[in-house]
Amino acid sequence: MPRAELREASAQLVLLQGVSLLHPEDAVFEAMVEGWGRQQRGGRRLQPDTISDRQSVVRRFAGYTNAYPWQWSASDLDEWMT
Numbered sequence: 001m002p003r004a005e006l007r008e009a010s011a012q013l014v015l016l017q018g019v020s021l022l023h024p025e026d027a028v029f030e031a032m033v034e035g036w037g038r039q040q041r042g043g044r045r046l047q048p049d050t051i052s053d054r055q056s057v058v059r060r061f062a063g064y065t066n067a068y069p070w071q072w073s074a075s076d077l078d079e080w081m082t
Contacts, residue, residue, distance in 0.1 A: 029068050033058055 033055050040046045040054070062068065065076045 025068055029062065032069065 036058075037051045037055055040051045041048070058069075061072075061077075061080055064080050065072060067076070
């Protein structure tokens with residue numbers, strides 16, 4: 001991924017600096033999803049509906065696992081797909 005796209009997708013662009021978060025894991029997850037959406041919009045020029053659908057799938061999977069992406073395993077995906 002080119003540097004400009006990496007900057008556009010950075011969670012740091014979404015999170016506020018110097019703010020104490022009540023639920024930091026939730027904030028990081030949302031920042032990751034939003035950053036990914038920005039990267040798809042800017043770097044890949046995808047349509048808003050496509051981006052929204054993809055983000056929705058990630059959020060549904062997170063709800064299914066009741067875990068954050070950094071806690072997911074391959075078996076989580078296998079179970080969800082079946």
